[in-house]
Amino acid sequence: MVRYTNKRSITTLRGTKTTIIKVLTCKNHPDERISIQDATKAPVMPKCHTDMDVIILIGILRWRLKMKRYEIQSFLRARGISLSTGSISNRSLDCLLLFKQLHNSKKNEIKALINRKGGMILHIYGTHRSGGRVVFVLQEGLEDIVINADLIPSEAEKHVSPILSKFKEVYGSPLVIVRDMARGLRLSASNTFSKTPQQICQVHFIRNLEKDLVTENHKRLKSFIVKHKLTSRLKAFRKSEMEYDGDLKNLERCWVHVAVDYLLYPIEKHIKWISRPIPYIVQYYRIKEVFNLVSRLISWNTSNNVVHKSLTELDECLRSVLEDSQIFYYYSILDKTLEWLDELRDNLRISRETNLKDFPSEDIEVEGVLKSIRELLSRISEEGRELEGQYIKIASSINDAFESHWDELFVPNPIVNGKQVMFRRHNNGLESSHRRTRKAIRERTGRSETNREMEQFGDLLAILSNLWNKTYQKEILHDVEYLGNSLSPFINDLPELRKEYHEARKGSEMPIADEKRMDVLEDFVQVLESSKSPGELVCALQSILGAEVPVEAVY
Known part of the structure; x- marks a missing residue:
């Protein structure tokens, strides 16, 4: 029945319209209400002036x-929709929260899909930066569907175990778990x-070897x-002006400039192997290449009675590095290790x-x-013994690492209905998705805000990524004809969802503005030094701090 009606301005995809809102309730469930309006077919939210179509559009544009x-604001304004950037932030968050609720309501469909396939490969992955909170993701590995994602303080067992236990209650045990090498994940699993x-993720395993053997x-x-001050000496060559005229010396000077750029690039761009920077060995490779070309140019100039000072100086600069026996020693070790x-x-x-892209599982x-x-490990051991010294230790470390994790590195393919189930033996798909999300956030907000934005939205974005998964569309959202209607049942949950969202992401700082903190500190000490009675003292201190503390906590 109709509980009440009112008029409201609603922002739709066709602009702002005045519409009549009817709030309907059920006789048997008077606390449950839905709002309908006559301007469009899209559902509306209580105390919100945009309909569901606009919310979904904003979510797609942003995420x-x-x-x-401001780009979304301009895009909408061109279509007659005027919203503040604050409203755009709020509506894009609403889109994430509503889709997560829709996803959570599809547990039966996800479980049915897993059962049809005879089980699942569970990929568990957590990522964070600089001691921040962890975006923790559970992904079904055969169809790449994100089952759950959450924001947790760390990958410690006490935080991970409850998430895995809830997963087990709904979906049972997976065929295989693919995880990285963190101790908390191992214990929880x-x-x-x-x-x-x-x-264990083979990429993480090799990355750990890289850290131990290369760094x-x-x-x-x-x-x-x-010690050779190579970088500063090379940069000095860039100071000379370049002229592209017909003079041979000027053209060779330009060649030197290109050579210097080639030599400095690994240092300036911090070239990595997997995750650890290796710019100096990459530069050494390039020094060897360029030195050979410089020698050939000097030889040609000599035979043609031409002397070019820049070439001679560059030759001396590179030669000093190549003739250093200590540099050559560590270069040789690194070269063989890599x-x-x-x-x-x-x-x-x-x-x-x-580029760490996934091979089809069936091809492996x-x-x-x-x-x-x-065979390769045996050959590495043999080469290490032949080369002696540090090489024996490095070859032994590689073999020991493989032997100690052999069973975890090469888990047999599970058998389902008499057939082997091939699966990816790394979490690169999840990690690549995480890197793409970070990159998009960095481009949108700047480097300084990337970590904060990932903590704010990383888990919700992981779940939203299902919306573009073809299997998820076909198998899980098979009954969704209009996304707006499918999200509308969760509209009344939004106030509580927003509250939970902000509660989970609030920082450890007390909610006191920075410019007021010194006043709070001074007032606290002054009141404590006063001659107030214990009861008055507690009330005064509570008022200053803006927090409730029990009487027994004050000494």
């Missing part, structure tokens, strides 16, 4: 097309799914190259050549990989 708020095999030797290589690690990555199908034969890795 899918990565538009900034083992305690929650005691009979489920755990595959220290690269620091030493850097320290010896820096050669071995690159071969391991190639055999694991996580090589740089594929586990037995073939096991055989090739065994």
Whole structure:
């Protein structure tokens, strides 16, 4: 029945319209209400002046097309829709919260899909920056559907276990768990799914080897190259003016400038291997290449009675580095280490050549990989013994790391209905999605705001990504003809959802403006030093701090 009606201005996709709002209630459930309006077919929200179509549009523009708020504002204004950037922020958040509720209501559909496939591969992944909170994601690995995502303080067992336990209550145990090497994840997965095999992410495993075997030797290589003041000497060549006329010396001067740019690029761009910077060994590779070309140019100039001072100086600059025995020693160690690690990555199908892109699971034969890795590890050990010294230690470290994690690195393919289920043995898909989200946020808000924005929206964006998953569209949203109507049942939940959202993301700071903090500190001390009675003292201190504290807490 109609509880009451009122008039309200509603912003629709066709501009702002005055409409009559009818609030309907049920006799048997008087607390449940829905609002309908006659301006459009789109649902409306209580105390909100935009209809659902506009909210969905704003969400797509901001979260899918990565538009900034002022760009969305201009886009909407061109279509006769006038909204403040604050309203755009609020409506885009509403879109995320409503879709999460819709997703949570689809547990039965997701479970049915998992059962039809005979089980699931569960990828668990958490990411954070600079000690911030963790965006923790559970993904179904065969169809890449994000099952759940949450914001937690850390990957400690006490925070991860409750999430895995809730997952188990609804979906049961997965066929295999794919996780990184964090201790908290291992303990939580083992305690929650005691009979489920755990595959560690092979990318994280190789990354840990990179940290252990590459970082220290690269620091030493850097320290010896820096002693030659190579960077400053190379930059000095850039100070000369370039002229592209027909004079040979000017053209060779331009060549030197290009060579210098080529040599400085790894340092200026902080070139990495997987995650660790290796700019100095990359620069050394380039020094060897350029030095050979410089020698050929000097030889040509000599045979043609031409002397070019810049070329001679560049030759001396590079020669001093190449003739340094300490630099060559650490370069040789790093070069061989990276050669071995690159071969391991190639055999694991996580090589740089594929830019860590996913291979189709069915193209990877586990037995073939096991055989090739065994042969490669044997050869690495043999080469280490032949080269002696540090090489023996590095080869041994590589072999020991593989042996200690062998069962976790190569979990057998599970068997379902007599057939092997191939699966990805890394979390690169999730990590790539996370990197793309960070990049989009950085482009939209700037580097300084990226971490804060990821904490604000990272988990919600992970769930929203399902909306563009074709299997999710077909299997989970099969009954959704109009997204606005499917989101409308959760409209009344929004006040509580917003409250929970802000509560989960509030910082550790007390809600006192910075310019008032010194006044609060001074007032607190002055009141404490006064001769007030205990009861009056407590009330005064509570008033100053804006917080309630029990009497027994005051001494």
